[in-house]
Amino acid sequence: MNNKDLKKVVESALDKQKVPHVKLKKIGASKVDVASLTEPSKETRQEYWGKGLTYCAIILIIILVASIIGFIGFHGLETFTKDHVNVFQFLASSDWDPGEGKSHVGAAAMIVTSFSVTLLAALVATPFAIAVALFMTEYSSKKGARFLQSVIELLVGIPSVVYGFLGLTIIVPFIRNIFSGTGFGILSATLVLFVMVLPTITSLTVDSLKAVPSDYRKASLALGATKWQTIYKVILRVASPRIMTAVIFGMACAFGEALAVQMVIGNAVLMPANLVSPSATLTSQLTSQMGNTVMGTLPNNALWSLALLLLIMSLVFNFLVRLIGKRGQK
Structure with missing residues (x-):
């Protein structure tokens, strides 16, 4: 719904009031701030910011954990992939030098x-x-x-x-x-x-x-x-x-x-x-x-x-x- 349609709806609602509200009896359709009705409120913007910060924190933690696991895994596996140490020997042998x-x-x-x-x-x-x-x-x-x-x-x-x-x-x-x-x-x-x-x-x-x-x-x-x-x-x-x-x-x-x-x-x-x-x-x-x-x-x-x-x-x-x-x- 665009601003013109919304303005018509507000004007129609004001005209059909059988018992006009005290605060609205002097308000006409021309005085209705359509922008304030269509734009997000302050509370809505705060909610968006809160959700955004929360999602950013979650993504950062996931990236951090994945990076740690990937870094340790990459270097830890080089013993077997690069230096060709046998896995069973690594786990079963007690000769460490x-x-x-x-x-x-x-x-x-x-x-x-x-x-x-x-x-x-x-x-x-x-x-x-x-x-x-x-x-x-x-x-x-x-x-x-x-x-x-x-x-x-x-x-x-x-x-x-x-x-x-x-x-x-x-x-x-x-x-x-x-x-x-x-x-x-x-x-x-x-x-x-x-x-x-x-x-x-x-x-x-x-x-x-x-x-x-x-x-x-x-x-x-x-x-x-x-x-x-x-x-x-x-x-x-x-x-x-x-x-x-x-x-x-x-x-x-x-x-x-x-x-x-x-x-x-x-x-x-x-x-x-x-x-x-x-x-x-x-x-x-x-x-x-x-x-x-x-x-x-x-x-x-x-x-x-x-x-x-x-x-x-x-x-x-x-x-x-x-x-x-x-x-x-x-």
């Missing part, structure tokens, strides 16, 4: 150590996290819960280098005195990561327990169940999918931790014989060796392959979180 040639590029020792440290840290931290979360949500007063929440937030805010330094000065000598040897190894890294991932798992577990409807608790208690029976057979079972999600998030944090682990694990690329022998993870090897290689060489490409492996594992952890979340909704 890329400077000696492609037959010495094996990441099995670092893969085993990374998974060992991650799983042990999660196994140690999960019972403590669940116990603290249960105390905060089911037994503690509001003041006690707020105090514990502040302590957890304080642990989250401590830099990883501080955890690594504490592990180097306290945990490593303690393990050396008990088990002899150097004190460096999977056990030291596990204890450091236990303290680091405990706040993450605890916070997410608290949210999981709070999400359980209070009607479930009241119904269980009304049926004669004790407090602990309600917690064990009702609350924990309902919240178990979200608690598993919290554990996986903690494992993802532990798997990607670099600096603190590097300071206490020993950085020896050897297949771990026990929990107190020096070893190395994917992240510790990356942080200690990336500055000592030349871009485009086999040692550098091999480190990019380790980074690609870490990226794949982070994607796997995210997939597991989504999978468990969907099952929990069902």
Whole structure:
């Protein structure tokens, strides 16, 4: 509809008014501002700007993520496409010395150590996290819960280098005195990561327990169940999918931790014989060796392959979180 047609419609509407409006009785068709009726209002323009900024932010994030994945994937695959390293040898061999040639590029020792440290840290931290979360949500007063929440937030805010330094000065000598040897190894890294991932798992577990409807608790208690029976057979079972999600998030944090682990694990690329022998993870090897290689060489490409492996594992952890979340909704 053009401006002339719109003007005719307004004029017809004004003429047909049986009871003219007070504010419109002196308004004729000639005084109607057609432009204000056809142009977008200020609110509409603000909505357009808001949508435009939102879409731009989403597109920027997608481009950024795709660029990171593409960059790491391109350089990580050069080990196999350019240097012709066998993929199975890379994953199964524990001989790691890329400077000696492609037959010495094996990441099995670092893969085993990374998974060992991650799983042990999660196994140690999960019972403590669940116990603290249960105390905060089911037994503690509001003041006690707020105090514990502040302590957890304080642990989250401590830099990883501080955890690594504490592990180097306290945990490593303690393990050396008990088990002899150097004190460096999977056990030291596990204890450091236990303290680091405990706040993450605890916070997410608290949210999981709070999400359980209070009607479930009241119904269980009304049926004669004790407090602990309600917690064990009702609350924990309902919240178990979200608690598993919290554990996986903690494992993802532990798997990607670099600096603190590097300071206490020993950085020896050897297949771990026990929990107190020096070893190395994917992240510790990356942080200690990336500055000592030349871009485009086999040692550098091999480190990019380790980074690609870490990226794949982070994607796997995210997939597991989504999978468990969907099952929990069902």
